[in-house]
Amino acid sequence: MLNLLHVEVCQNVGSLLTEFDIKKLVQTEFDSLEEIILNKPLLSENFSTDALKTHVQSIYCSCEQEQGIHVKLLKETIIKIYVYRLNQEDIAIETIHKDGEEISAAAHWMLPSDKFFGLWENLFYDPGVKEKLVNFVETAMVYSERQVNPHIISWNKVILLHGPPGTGKTSLCKALAQKITIRLGHKFTRGELIEINSHSLFSKWFSESGKLVMNIFNEIKILLQDPKALIFILIDEIESLAHARKACTTGSEPSDSIRVVNALLTQLDNIKQFPNVLILTTSNLTEVIDVAFVDRADIKLYISLPNEQAIYSIYSNCVEELMRTNFIRPEKIHDMEYLKRLNYEENSESKNSLTLYQLSCKSINMSGRTLKKIPFLAHALYNQARECSLHEFLMAMNFAIQWQTENS
Ligand code: ADP
Incomplete structure (x- = not known):
């Protein structure tokens, strides 16, 4: 039985209709449909009215319980419509220059971004994996909004996806950020995703790394001042922090490297307090990762090779x-x-x-x-x-x- 249907509507960039008008058009379209296709975008060429074709790029339907593809709408089904427009801005990259080499240290996207359009529906996992992630984040954001005391109920906004390389963890984090931005469009006017490439930051030891971490977080703190912006911080290959710590304690790395790792951990702890931030991390290690930061992740989801x-x-x-x-x-x-x-x-x-x-x-x-x-x-x-x-x-x-x- 279909209780709740989520309908994400991508409005054309040039369209001047209001959100209310778009919702009305979509609702009319749904009234004429016998059944709904889940988890596959309905593209404009398939719409029945010219008005919808002119103003809407795609409609994507999903729900939590159903595993099938075709579902019938019932009278009782609650339809939640989210209208959004894609941001077409190019990605901004922060780089470190050292010995003629240029290394990307952080990347910054405005969400929902056209670069991630279609990413979510083209990632395939066991049933329920993606839905679980969305539910988790939505719950965390509601707790944050209501200021539930974390000393009484333990929760925070750190997610760790771990598993073998190439299983789509990084892509899933990006797609999740995009999805949450769309779903929480009534609370936040935009999302911003900052991807910190800890592998390049910590695989080589540059005195610049410490400064760079500070620069990135100073920028993030400015972004966080706007309560209407939802900020996602993605740290890929978090295990490189653990390696860096280990290398420091065994004395094979200069001591400022440990300072960089610690600076990053402290900064993350600080910004976690903001209601409009979510921290997404990935690791290619399949076993438990021994790093202070990872202990703080509330949801540790193992992403396996596809069945x-x-x-x-x-x-x-x-x-x-x-x-x-x-x-x-x-x-x-x-x-x-x-x-x-x-x-x-x-x-x-x-x-x-x-x-x-x-x-x-x-x-x-x-x-x-x-x-x-x-x-x-x-x-x-x-x-x-x-x-x-x-x-x-x-x-x-x-x-x-x-x-x-x-x-x-
Ligand atoms: P990881 O971060 O786990 O190393 P990536 O996110 O970099 O993996 O994914 C590498 C490529 O493989 C991407 O193009 C991604 O879309 C694809 N991919 C990996 N797993 C899946 C999956 N389960 N379904 C669809 N595509 C996948």
């Missing part, structure tokens, strides 16, 4: 993209629900989808990063990027998976 269902979604997505770009002649790829209903039995309708499912099972133990390269390898190595049928392409993918397994 066959997630792989199937990644591959289907890739193949559909190659159909869109005329490399593969269009053919229906069924979703996993359909294959399950058929009990994985082969018929003329399910044949290609079943082959894709078998390829997914063969690709277990590959990271999302590797999986997304397979279609390209299939083209480059076995198909010379010519137009072909889905069946031919799946054969090429099979070779590419074999090649990848032998060469990794």
Whole structure:
């Protein structure tokens, strides 16, 4: 039963309609729909009215309980509509210059950004992983707003995603920041994401690092003064802080390195108190990370290598993209629900989808990063990027998976 439907509506940048008008247009569109497609954007060419086509770029529906793709709207279903516009500003980069090398230390995006458009729906995990993250952050923000005493109920706004490299942790953090900015659009007028590249900051020891950390946090504190701005701080590869500490204690690194690590930890502790900040961290270590900061993370979520269902979604997505770009002649790829209903039995309708499912099972133990390269390898190595049928392409993918397994 569908209790609550979240509907994210991306309004065209040039559109002058008010949020109220956009909501009315969307509501009318929904009144005429038999069923809703979840977790897949509905693009403007599929809208039924010209007004909606003119003003709206895409509509994305999701809900917490449902795992299927198609759902029927009920009279009781509460529809929450979030209207947003994409920010088209380019990313701003903070760099360190040393010995002729330029190293990126922090990057800054205004959210919702067109650079992250579609990122969320193109990340595939076990059912519930992404929803859990959104619920967690929304709860933390409500606690923050109501000033729930953290000495009575323990909570804070630090998330750690850890797991093998290439499993989409960094992408998920960015997509989450974008999603939360959209969902909390009624409280905050914009989001800002600052990604601190701790790997480049701490992998080499520069006296500049300390100064840079101070500069970055001074800027962040200025941003935090605006209560209408929601600030996300993303620290990638947090384990490099732990390595840096260890290297200091064993005496193999100069002592100002420990000062830089400590400065960063103190600064993070300070800014956590602000109601409009959220700290997102990632680590490639699969075991428990021994670093002071990580102990403070409330939600530590292990992001595993994708299972066959997630792989199937990644591959289907890739193949559909190659159909869109005329490399593969269009053919229906069924979703996993359909294959399950058929009990994985082969018929003329399910044949290609079943082959894709078998390829997914063969690709277990590959990271999302590797999986997304397979279609390209299939083209480059076995198909010379010519137009072909889905069946031919799946054969090429099979070779590419074999090649990848032998060469990794
Ligand atoms: P990590 O931070 O875990 O090393 P990244 O976020 O850098 O991983 O992801 C690397 C690439 O792999 C990105 O293009 C990302 O979209 C893709 N990717 C990884 N895991 C998944 C997944 N589960 N679903 C879809 N894409 C994925």
